[in-house]
Structure formats: structure tokens, C-alpha cells
Amino acid sequence: xxxxxxxxxxxxxxxxxxxVKILAGIRRCGKSTILEMFRDDLIQSGINENHxxxxxxxxxxxxxxxxxxxxxxxxxxxxxxxxxxxxxxxEVQEVKNWEKAINSLLENxxxxxxxxxxxxxxxxxxxxxxxxxxxxxxxxxTLSFSEYLTFKSRTGLSKIELFNEYIxxxxxxxxxxxxxxxxxxxxxxxxxxxxxxTNDITKRFNIKNYDLFNRVVKFIIENVGKTFSANxxxxxxxxxxxxxxxxxxxxxxxxxxxxxxxxxxSRYDLQGKSLLKTQEKFYLADSSLKYCILGFDPQxxxxxxxxxxxxxxxxxxxxxxxxxxxxxxxxxIGVHQDKRIYVQVCRRLPDDSDREIxxxxxxxxxxxxxxxxxxxxxxxxxxGVQIVHVVDFLLMDTYD
Numbered sequence: 001x002x003x004x005x006x007x008x009x010x011x012x013x014x015x016x017x018x019x020v021k022i023l024a025g026i027r028r029c030g031k032s033t034i035l036e037m038f039r040d041d042l043i044q045s046g047i048n049e050n051h052x053x054x055x056x057x058x059x060x061x062x063x064x065x066x067x068x069x070x071x072x073x074x075x076x077x078x079x080x081x082x083x084x085x086x087x088x089x090x091e092v093q094e095v096k097n098w099e100k101a102i103n104s105l106l107e108n109x110x111x112x113x114x115x116x117x118x119x120x121x122x123x124x125x126x127x128x129x130x131x132x133x134x135x136x137x138x139x140x141x142t143l144s145f146s147e148y149l150t151f152k153s154r155t156g157l158s159k160i161e162l163f164n165e166y167i168x169x170x171x172x173x174x175x176x177x178x179x180x181x182x183x184x185x186x187x188x189x190x191x192x193x194x195x196x197x198t199n200d201i202t203k204r205f206n207i208k209n210y211d212l213f214n215r216v217v218k219f220i221i222e223n224v225g226k227t228f229s230a231n232x233x234x235x236x237x238x239x240x241x242x243x244x245x246x247x248x249x250x251x252x253x254x255x256x257x258x259x260x261x262x263x264x265x266s267r268y269d270l271q272g273k274s275l276l277k278t279q280e281k282f283y284l285a286d287s288s289l290k291y292c293i294l295g296f297d298p299q300x301x302x303x304x305x306x307x308x309x310x311x312x313x314x315x316x317x318x319x320x321x322x323x324x325x326x327x328x329x330x331x332x333i334g335v336h337q338d339k340r341i342y343v344q345v346c347r348r349l350p351d352d353s354d355r356e357i358x359x360x361x362x363x364x365x366x367x368x369x370x371x372x373x374x375x376x377x378x379x380x381x382x383x384g385v386q387i388v389h390v391v392d393f394l395l396m397d398t399y400d
Contacts, residue, residue: 002151002177006315007034008041010138016084016112020102020131023116025140026260026285027200028192030173031116032056034140035088038114042086053078056090068097072104084110093117103130116140119200119258142286143171144315145308145394151176160376163391167304168296170288186292193261193289200259205251212237212244216252220262220282221290225303227267227279227322253282260285265310268321268333270363281322283307301374302347305390306331309345309372312394328359334399340367341399349378349387357385368399 007023011034014021023031035054042052053075057066079085087105092098092115105111143151148166149159151173157165169175169185172192180188197217207213219233230249237244256262263283267276284290287304294300313320313334323330323342334341342363344356349371360369361383371387373379379387 001033001037002173003037004030004034004143004147006144006147007138007140008037011038011114012041014136014138017136018106018134020106020135021114021138022135023114023138023140024260025118026142026192027118027196028172028174029140029142029260029285031118031140032090033173035090035114035116039088047086051083052086052088054088054090057094058091062094066095068095068099068101071095071098072101075101075105076109079109082110084112087111087113087115089113089115091117093119099130103134106134118196118260119204139314141171141311141315143173143176144312145171145391147171148176155179159391159395163394167287167301167308168291170286170291172286172288175288182296185288189286189288189292193292196259196261201255201261205255212242213252215240215242216244216249217256217261218293220253220256221284221293223282224284224290225281225306227281229278229280261289263310263314265332266321267324270323270325270330270333275321276324283310302345305347305372305374306345309343309390309393313341313343316399323363325359325362328362330359330363339400340365342367342369344371346371346373348375349373357382357387360385370399 011021023034025031039052039054043049055062055075075087089102092102095101098115102113102115106113145163145166148171149162152162152165155162169180169182170189172189175185175188197214201207202210202213215237216233219236230246230253233249234244234246253262253264257264261284263285265281265283267279268274269276284307287307290300290304310320310332313332316334316336318334318336318341321333321335323333330342331345332341332343334343342360344360346356349356356371360371363369369385370393371385372390372393373387374390376389379389379392381387
């Protein structure tokens with residue numbers, strides 16, 4: 001197993017706090033492996049293996065009809081003394097009312113509990129009152145470029161070469177950990193995608209018109225990084241002779257978010273200092289999800305470059321918005337406590353690159369401002385705006 005120190009450090013930071021640690025993200029992004037790594041860390045720190053209880057609820061060992069009571073009784077059989085037990089529970093959303101069992105284990109025994117799941121039924125907006133205020137969410141994403149370099153260290157390729165590979169084949173650990181050609185990589189990712197669509201969306205929400213749902217998903221994938229509304233999708237489908245209500249579109253978008261296939265990025269008005277409720281953008285959990293469905297197209301690199309930068313800002317703890325400054329748009333505003341960062345993303349700096357820079361210079365504050373590009377020749381500092389190659393931007397520790 002190749003370590004992912006970012007997540008291990010987070011888990012160790014929260015170790016022994018009386019909170020349920022919830023790791024949530026798209027299927028196959030590495031949650032189960034992170035739990036395995038954390039188990040090894042616990043043992044190395046002196047925790048007795050008998051006091052580490054590990055369960056995987058997608059295993060054939062467990063009945064699909066397992067209830068919270070079954071879950072609770074199974075675990076307490078292993079608790080034989082009053083010392084602390086560490087519970088590592090994988091894909092708990094497969095157990096009906098799992099949070100009841102978790103709450104009882106938290107209250108009745110000396111436990112430190114870690115759970116994973118592949119849909120946001122685990123998160124605050126759906127979680128029941130049983131764990132209200134007693135859990136912490138740890139989003140798990142596919143590999144960052146820094147992690148990808150660690151996975152690919154044996155190849156001997158340059159960082160630029162590896163980035164070109166990363167943008168095409170994405171950051172699912174199973175892809176990065178094996179030497180696969182592009183076609184094989186996309187076949188594996190397509191299998192992950194189909195599993196998510198089938199298990200986390202179609203079955204769970206009882207979608208009847210699977211073909212129409214897939215057409216909506218394809219529209220979203222084709223328009224990553226572009227602003228659009230539910231009404232835009234309705235009009236598009238109408239032009240194809242199909243019909244779907246705006247309410248259905250809203251449901252589809254929400255369900256895709258719950259399965260961590262897409263992430264919503266809202267617009268922020270810098271003048272009015274308020275969030276705007278229209279013309280949002282959506283980004284894919286991994287760039288390979290686009291290419292496995294639509295095929296690789298060199299013309300699509302620019303939006304996927306934006307996609308990668310968006311997730312890097314999330315990984316570094318920023319809340320991320322699209323910036324609106326009067327009639328001009330800033331690709332990203334990252335907000336973290338009292339800090340802020342502004343980022344423009346472009347594959348190549350255009351001849352009128354002053355436009356990209358001036359959009360940032362018109363923001364009247366002293367927070368860091370970046371233009372991120374794939375052009376190695378255009379890097380530098382222009383009137384306080386830092387123009388950086390995407391590889392360097394992704395490998396920065398901080399953006400102060």
C-alpha cells in the first residue's frame with residue numbers, strides 16, 4: 001500500500017476525540033485502503049490488535065438485510081473489557097439505521113469510531129439526530145497530483161510528463177497503482193462509474209427512465225466548468241425531442257452530488273458580497289470520468305485543468321466559489337477562515353493576457369492572486385499577480 005499521509009495525519013489528529021470520524025467520497029477513491037493504513041498506524045502506536053474491530057459491510061459475509069441491531073450485537077460480542085476499542089467500519093450506509101448502532105456504541109462503551117461511505121447519506125443534511133454534533137466529516141477525493149507522483153515514482157517520467165498522464169487518466173488509486181494503457185484505464189473507470197450510477201443512484205432513488213437520466217448526466221459531463229441552469233438542460237432535451245421537468249433535473253443533480261460524482265460550485269458576487277443562486281458550475285470527481293464516457297479530446301483539456309485546480313483548492317481546505325466582479329468572472333475564489341485566494345485558470349495565456357491579469361488586479365484587496373497555466377514560458381509575476389505553471393501550483397504547500 002502506498003501511503004496517503006494527508007488523510008493519515010487527519011485521522012491521527014482526531015484520534016481519541018469523542019466524535020465519529022466519517023470518511024466519505026466516490027467509490028474506489030481509496031477510503032478502505034486509508035482505513036487499512038490507519039489500522040497499521042494504530043498497531044505501530046502500541047494499540048493491541050484485539051482492541052481494533054474492523055468490519056466491511058459490502059462483504060459477502062454480511063446479509064443485505066443487516067439492521068442496526070444486528071450491527072450493534074455483532075460488534076459488542078468482540079468488546080470484552082473496559083479498555084478503549086477502535087472501530088473501523090467500511091461502507092456503513094449499507095446497514096439500515098447504522099447511526100443508531102454507532103450512537104449506542106459511542107455512548108455505552110469506550111470506543112473511537114471511524115466509518116466510511118460512498119454516498120452523502122452519511123453527511124449532515126441527511127444524518128439523523130442520533131449523531132448530531134458528534135461527528136466530523138473528512139471528504140476523501142481521488143489522488144491529488146502530489147499523491148499521484150508518489151504512486152508513479154518508479155516510472156522515471158518527469159513531472160510534466162506525469163501531469164499530462166494525470167489529466168488524461170485521472171487519480172483513481174487503482175489506475176495510478178498499475179501500468180495500464182489508456183483504454184484499459186477508461187474501462188476500469190467506466191466500471192466504477194456504472195457501479196456508482198447503479199448502486200448509489202438508480203436503485204436507491206428508483207429511477208425509471210434510465211436512458212433519459214444518462215442523457216442528463218452526459219450533458220453535465222460535456223459542460224464541466226461551464227455555467228448552466230436546470231432550465232438550460234430542459235431546453236436542451238426539448239431540442240432533442242425529449243421532455244423532463246425542472247424538478248426532475250434538480251433531483252438528478254442532487255442525487256449525482258450525493259454519490260460524489262459531481263460537485264457544485266456556486267457564484268459569489270464580490271460587489272454585493274453574497275452568494276448567487278443561479279448559473280452555478282459543476283465539476284467531476286475525477287477527470288477520467290469525462291474521458292471514459294466521451295473519449296479523450298485535446299480540446300477538452302482547458303475545462304479539466306480547471307476541474308483539477310478546483311479540487312486542489314478543496315483539498316487545501318478552501319471553500320471554493322466562482323467569482324463575479326461586476327460583469328467580469330474570476331474562475332475561483334478560495335476562502336479559508338480569514339484568508340482568501342483568487343485564481344484564473346487557462347491552458348495557454350492568450351495574446352490579450354492582460355485581460356486575465358486585469359480581472360484579478362481590479363479586485364481591491366491584498367490577498368494572493370494567481371493565473372495558473374500549462375505554458376512553461378509564461379510564468380512570472382505581473383504587478384503582483386503570480387503566473388505559475390499548473391504543476392508548480394498543485395505542488396505548493398500553501399498559497400499565502
